[in-house]
Amino acid sequence: DGGITQSPKYLFRKEGQNVTLSCEQNLNHDAMYWYRQDPGQGLRLIYYSQIVNDFQKGDIAEGYSVSREKKESFPLTVTSAQKNPTAFYLCASSPMTGSSNQPQHFGDGTRLSIL
Amino acid sequence: GNSVTQMEGPVTLSEEAFLTINCTYTATGYPSLFWYVQYPGEGLQLLLKATKADDKGSNKGFEATYRKETTSFHLEKGSVQVSDSAVYFCALAPLQGGSEKLVFGKGTKLTVNP
Numbered sequence: 699d700g701g702i703t704q705s706p707k708y709l710f711r712k713e714g715q716n717v718t719l720s721c722e723q724n725l726n727h728d729a730m731y732w733y734r735q736d737p738g739q740g741l742r743l744i745y746y747s748q749i750v751n752d753f754q755k756g757d758i759a760e761g762y763s764v765s766r767e768k769k770e771s772f773p774l775t776v777t778s779a780q781k782n783p784t785a786f787y788l789c790a791s792s793p794m795t796g797s798s799n800q801p802q803h804f805g806d807g808t809r810l811s812i813l
Numbered sequence: 814g815n816s817v818t819q820m821e822g823p824v825t826l827s828e829e830a831f832l833t834i835n836c837t838y839t840a841t842g843y844p845s846l847f848w849y850v851q852y853p854g855e856g857l858q859l860l861l862k863a864t865k866a867d868d869k870g871s872n873k874g875f876e877a878t879y880r881k882e883t884t885s886f887h888l889e890k891g892s893v894q895v896s897d898s899a900v901y902f903c904a905l906a907p908l909q910g911g912s913e914k915l916v917f918g919k920g921t922k923l924t925v926n927p
Contacts, residue, residue, distance in 0.1 A: 704856075731915075740902065740919040741857075788856050799845040799864040799906070802915060804856035 700725045704789050704805035710813050711776065711783060719774045719808045721789035728794040730772035731802065734758060735786040744787075747772055748794055776810065784812050815840045819903050819918035826893055826925050834888040834921045836877075836903035844905040846870075846879055846886040851900045851920070860888075860901070893925045 702723045711717045723730065729748045733741040743756030747766040761780025766772055772791075776783045786809050790802040820835040838844065845864045849857040861870030863879035863886065870877050875890045886903060903918040 702856075738919060741917045743915075790857075799862070801847055801859040801862055802857075804849075804858070806854075806856045 702789055702791055702803055702805035704787075704808050706808060707806070709808055709810045711810060712813050714778045716775055716777050717810065719776070719787055719789075719810070721772045721774065721805060723770055723772075723789075723791045723803075723805075725791055725803060726769075727791035727803070728769070729792045730766070731790040731792075732756075732762070732764065732772070732774045733788045733790065735788055735807075741788065744774065783810055785810060815844070815905060815907055815916045817903050817905055817916055817918035819901075819921050821919075821921070823922040823924060826923070828895055828925055828927050829892045830925075832888070832890040832893045832897075832923070834901055834903075834923070836886045836888065836918060838884050838886065838903075838905050840884075840905055840907055842908040843881060844907045846877070847904045847906070847915075848875070848877055848886070848888050849902040849904060849917075851902065853899070857902060893923075895925050895927055898923055898925045 705720045731746040732744040735741050742758050744762050745764045747753035753764050763775045786807050788807045789805045792800050792802045816839045818837050847862045848860040850860045851857045861872040863870040866881040868879045877886050877888045900920045900922045902920045906915050
C-alpha cells in the first residue's frame, strides 16, 4: 500500500544535540511538508518542498533544516538552535497539479521530547 | 491573510447525538476547503473536501457544505459513535498557490461516550 512512513515514532534529544526525523513516501508525490503540532495550536508549517533539491521556509523554520535529495525522502533536522523542540512532528505529501484541491496525505508522526 | 476559525472544544457527546463543529474562514477568492480527522497518536486523515461554493463533501456519515455567503464549512453528523472520538481540523487551500499554502484551524477535540 502507498503511504508515508515517519520514523522513529518517539525520539529523545539531549541539550545541544541535533536530531533527524525521517519521512519517506511511496505515493510518487512531488510536494512534501513538515508540520509541528503543539496542544491547542493546530499545525504550523516548518518547511515544504515542491521538487527535488528545492525547499521553502514555512512559518516557523528557525532552528530547523531539511534536505530533498530524493523525491521520496524529506528528512527534518531539529538543531540545537531550536530552544523548544518538544512537540509532535508530522510529515505530509501531495501531488502538484497547479490547483488547490489536492489534499495532503499525512504520516503517523514523530513525538520528540527533551531529556 | 488566510485564516480558519473553529469552535473551541472539547466537545463531549453521548452516542447517537447530533454533531456540529463550526468552521469559518477568511480568504481571497474561493479556496478549497477540507476537514481532517486525527485519532489518538496518529497523523491526520482527510475526512472530506469541497472545492467550490455550494459543494457538499461527505464521508462516513459526516457532511459539510461550502457556504460562500457565510464563509463557512461546518461539519455535521446525524448520529455519532464512540469510534468518532478524535480531533477534527478544518483547513483551507487558497485558490492560488496550490496545496503548499494549506491553512489549518486549531482543531476541535470530540469525545463520544457510550
